[in-house]
Amino acid sequence: MARPPLFRRAKVTRIVKETSDTRTFVLEPHDGPFSYQAGQFCTFKFTVEGTPFFRSYSMSSCPETDTEFMTTVKRVPGGTVSNWMHDNLSEGDEVELTVPTGRFCLRAADVPMLGFSGGSGITPILSLAKSTLATTGRDVRLLCADRDRTSAIFESALDDLVDRYPGRLTVLRHRDDEHGYVNAARVLEFVGPHGIGDAYICGPEPFMELIENALPGPGRIFSERFGAATPPPATPPPAAPATAVETTPTPVEIPAGTVASPAAPAQPAPTEEGTVTIFLNRKKKSVPRRAGETLLESARRAGLTPPFSCESGNCATCMAKLTEGKATMRVNDALTDDDLDEGYILTCQAIPDTPSVTVRYE
Template sequence: MARPPLFRRAKVTRIVKETPDTRTFVLEPEDGPFSYQAGQFCTFKFTVDGKPFFRSYSMSSAPETDTEFMTTVKRVPGGTVSNWMHDNLSEGDEVELTVPTGRFCLREADVPLLGFSGGSGITPIISLAKSTLATTGRSVRLLCADRDRTSAIFEAALDDLVAKYPGRLTVLRHRDDEHGYVDAAKVLEFVGSDTAGDAYICGPEPFMELVENALPGPGRIFSERFGAATPAKPADTAPAPAHTAEPQGAPAGTVSPAAAPATAEEEGTITIFLNRKKKSVPRRDGETLLESARRAGLTPPFSCESGNCATCMAKLTDGKATMRVNDALTDDDLEEGYILTCQAVPDTPSVTVRYE
């Protein structure tokens, strides 16, 4: 069975002003509703000043509780795409996006869910909270850190959830201008006796590192980062797929200086199919399939180059490859042969890859 096109079209049916610099975009996919899990994200494709850009944004809706499909985007100072979306998208416009993907999803458990969000990191956290409250009997406790009162996203929505689930949902709002930055002591105070709870964390990198290092254990930690590559985590820590703020992605076709290929050639051939073109290059030691495609003179799609966004996804039709990081593709994707070319390094002498 053929896989649908990577990018689909969706109409913007409503735009909700959450804060002065945050908007929720309600989307209606033209091919019918998406199937997704709370905490997942979509990668969007926009053309800005004649150049294509790819950005991944998490869903703020949850399939169990919302009839509308929503993503929430905060304006980033100097951010090409987030600013363009705020300034140019109107109700009735169409956008291009992938189907939802990512692994920052609810894991089965009967322990409390502890959510830690910094700024727009509340986007996937509220999605997970809604799903947990609607489908389980678990308690949910959220620590939401914001710059100030006007920056607090989903304040009314969370108040409504607290009223709907009394005794099961508690929300602690931490405002930096009133309380200073969140520190380890504040994290420990918030965790209290729920040390075995599952912690879900999303926000700016310094905030996330602080929370991860402060958590006392033995509870599991699941993190979602803003697109930067991250060190390897312990086996009980979930991968970090998505980002609710704008990642440091490059325009399509731009070669990152950090992506310079290795020079040692090995026996074998890398064959790439892209946009009805077929190119082959000799295999190089340690080179990713994305780097091989660039060396072949192609301009393959990519964005984060960290294994987070799935923009560079392609199908491995011959040979084998190992991904250094996979924080985006689902088990079903892997079974169908899809890989993240920015992370995949060939294991066999010859490999064939098809971009769709």
């Protein structure tokens, strides 16, 4: 059976002004409601001044509690897509997006859920909190850090949840202009005797690192990062213990086809025995296999322009089907087990294991 197209169309049925620089877009997919989990995201495709851009935005809605499908977007200074969405999208417009994906989802447990959000990082945290309260008996504790009172997102929504779940939901609003930046002491005070709880963290990188380092344990830590993942080391690090932080990088605003330039020209990897064959847009190209080169890099070297966005293993924009040979993905925070069983891979993360491999972009 042919796989449905990667990008679907959805109508913007409603736009909610959350703060002066944050909007919630209520979406109605053309081919019926999406099936998704709290904490997941969609990758959107926009064409701005003739250039295609791909951006991933988390869902602020929760499938167990909301009848509408919603994503919330905050303006990013200098951000091409976030500013374009705020300035140009209107109710009735259509957007292109993937089905929801991602692994920043609620894990089964009987311990409290601890949510830590910085700024717009509250978007997936709110979704996870609503799911936890609606489907489990677990307590939920949220520390929401914002620049000031006017920039606090979902303040009334969280107040309503506190009223609906008295005794189970605790929300601490931290205002940087009133309390200074969040520090380790503030985190420890907030956690108190609930260190066994599972922590879910989303926000700017410095905020997330502080939370991760300050948490006393022994609870598990799950993080969703804003920004592309750092390049993998030449030698893989030793396996981390079960209590280590689990992170799922979220793509930054990068124009499609843009690649960061290295500080110094890199020497091509040595050619290995074998061939990489790529099918894309009715074109077939083959190039000699290079050591350590991803299938996406091989496709570019072949002169093709394959789709990609984050190059972090997170957004699934570069997904293709492996029809010959085997490959190992360095990171996979997007494809499901069913996708893998069908032979799909993230070409930005897949490195051939066999002399010859063939991939087909759909």
